[in-house]
Amino acid sequence: MNTLNLDTHGSVKPPIAELCAVNKSFITAGGHELKVLQDIDVAVHEGELLALLGQSGSGKSTILRCLTGLIEPSSGRALMEGQPLHGVNTQASVVFQTFALYPWLTVEQNVAVGLMSRQLSRADRDAAVDRAIELIGLGNYHAAYPRELSGGMRQRVGIARALVSQPRLLCLDEAFSALDVLTAENLRQELISLWRTPGTGLSSIFMVTHNIEEAVEMATRIVVLFPRPGRLGLVLDNPLPYPRDTRSTEFQRLVSIIHECITTTTLPDHPADLLDVPQAGQPISRGRKRMESIPLVPVGQILGLLSILHDSPELSNIYDISDEIGKEFGETISLVKAAEILEFIDTPKDEVRFTELGQRFVGADAAGKQAIFAEQVFKLRLFHIIIALLNEHEEVEAERVIKDIASALPYDSPEKVFETMIAWGRYAGLMDFNTKTGMVFVPKDDTDEIGQ
């Protein structure tokens, strides 16, 4: 990636903020190393609005936190205007999804929090606060408390607080996703307009989002992060003129390219990691072949998806399903993927089709569903980690299972995968977990064990 910009004199200017060859791992609550980012090279240039898209857990916020100095990369470098970043990046500020306002402070006082690290005279501080409040249209709300404001107005306070210090880099972390559709759209338009207006001091923006349309509407460049571990996938320039017409063919074309990129990475047309399906009478292998993780979704949601697909056969592609169930595209993909690895549906391209087994599953009674689910779960290699142990021992320590999951899946949080496996295994009647003893066991009377 070219990370250099030329200034008006033709000399080379470093990017505003940059990550070079960044890797990042975390130690999970259970003490396991989780590799989250791999070889990340990303740069935000002066004047650009860069959007980072990716499914949940792919490492978007981790990149944002490295750029803003809230955390340090495990290896590689974070730079601000070419200089290595040590500690919190004082040239960057962040607008959070949750607004993160202090309820006991007024609008004015909340905005002033954005200047706490600056040594300013009272007059300069007041002038900066007034300016930020005016800029974002909060003029009549200086003395109001957050509880007196709507969600949209609260987020305006969040934006004013981020802008008050005139940061070189403004970061948006899912800043619009907690707002209703109309409020979010209004605020997006206002922010674009501020960014495009000379003299506001707002020049370079880095935004993290799940929302593909939002990225295409706002960004000059879009980066799609591939998950497990987070790696740079698609990097796309967005030359569409502002204000952008979301219904235009060109807009929809970019949205489709990104949709397809995410769909084909997450739901490849030849997935089936159902290798080594155990033969009757043969011992299950716990061998260290490559294993596929499972989407971390509850059983109830998989059943809900199948039931909606059954009731509405016209829902045949992921975008329509996403709209129908009111979930983000990324979350919908996870659900669809779960149903696919269980072989209940097939996903040629972006279509979603019931398999014959899926049809049989939705038509079955509770016991029939449990039996089919158990058969499918049994085929997933990941579950062999637990099933093989339970073949040898009456009960097994969760810690031991989690350790095995951690070594099989270095890019997933083993505790979260374990929880999901237990939920699926419990519904299937194959396993259960006693939180008091910390032991996994085979339920004795599985007719009582059907649950979600």
Ligand SMILES: Nc1ncnc2c1ncn2[C@@H]1O[C@H](COP(=O)(O)OP(=O)(O)OP(=O)(O)O)[C@@H](O)[C@H]1O
């Ligand atoms: N401090 C931490 N300790 C342990 N694991 C962490 C920590 N921070 C993040 N993770 C893990 O790193 C992975 C990436 O998290 P991150 O929040 O960057 O993803 P994301 O793409 O922003 O997800 P989302 O869209 O759901 O916010 C996740 O599995 C998360 O659980």
